[in-house]
Amino acid sequence: MTARRSASLQLDLPGIAGAAARGAGEHEAVAGACEALAPGAVVLRGFARACADEIRDALAEIVAAAPFRHMTTPGNRRMSVAMTNCGAFGWFSDRSGYRYSAVDPDSGRPWPPMPAVIATLGAEAAAAAGFAGFEPDACLVNRYAPGTQLSLHQDKDERDFDAPIVSVSLGVPATFLFGGLRRRDPLARVRLEHGDVVVWGGPARLRYHGIARLAAAEHPFAGSERVNLTLRRAQ
Ligand code: MD3
Ligand code: FE
Secondary structure, eight states, X not given: OHHHHHHHTTOOOHHHHHHHHHOHXXXXXXXXXXXXXXXXXXXXXXXXXXXXXXXXXXXXXXXXXXXXXXXXXXTSOBOSSEEEEEXXXXXXXXXXXXXXXXXXXXXXXXXXXXXXXXXXXXHHHHHHXXXXXXXOOEEEEEEEOTTOOEEEEOOOOSSOTTSOEEEEEXXXXXXXXXOOSSTXXXXXXXXXXXXXXXXXXXXXXXXXXXXOOOOOOOBTTTBTOEEEEEEEOOO
């Protein structure tokens, strides 16, 4: 992973360049760790830390236009994770199933555009993990309050499984559950903290995964909440 680590130091993302310029400690925190979780799954510890405040400001605008909501599953269950989207397409769930749509079904308007800070972070993280040319067209924003969980699932509503999914964890830490290609496969537990970015592609792209019930904790990003962005190529 050494070559990719040095590649991640060449980012022209303003926040990351700024952190690198501020000193070796922060620079290490941003670019110091690139671990392979599994074939196709790469964790970039702290990769989003330097641009987290910029993302928070962008999220405030997104949420003003497309508020968080608890979607309904096809089985008529209310999801405990609150969700919204930005980008050309947004993922949603209702009684009819799961799908991507260019319009927010709650407002009838297009989803808010994907801020450049988010699109660039996704492209740079994907490139650092070996997926050059990733251009996300959808960003699902998940909000977890204490006690919220996301049950085990696969992400398979996208058109092209060759594109990776990039996830950005913000706020309080969570335990990510990482399974295999079959629901009953054993689960690995991975702690995801504020600023951690994970790129899921290739053979990891269709693995089952979920988030364990969020423990009570506090973090300056969003108090007791965890926010996760998943950047996707939907169409
Ligand atoms: C592994 N979100 O939105 S991100 C989701 O933290 C979702 O909110 C979780 O699962 C969250 O669909 C986990 C990590 C993640 C995202 C997509 C994956 C892991 C993945 C796709 C394939 C394999
Ligand atoms: Fe998922």
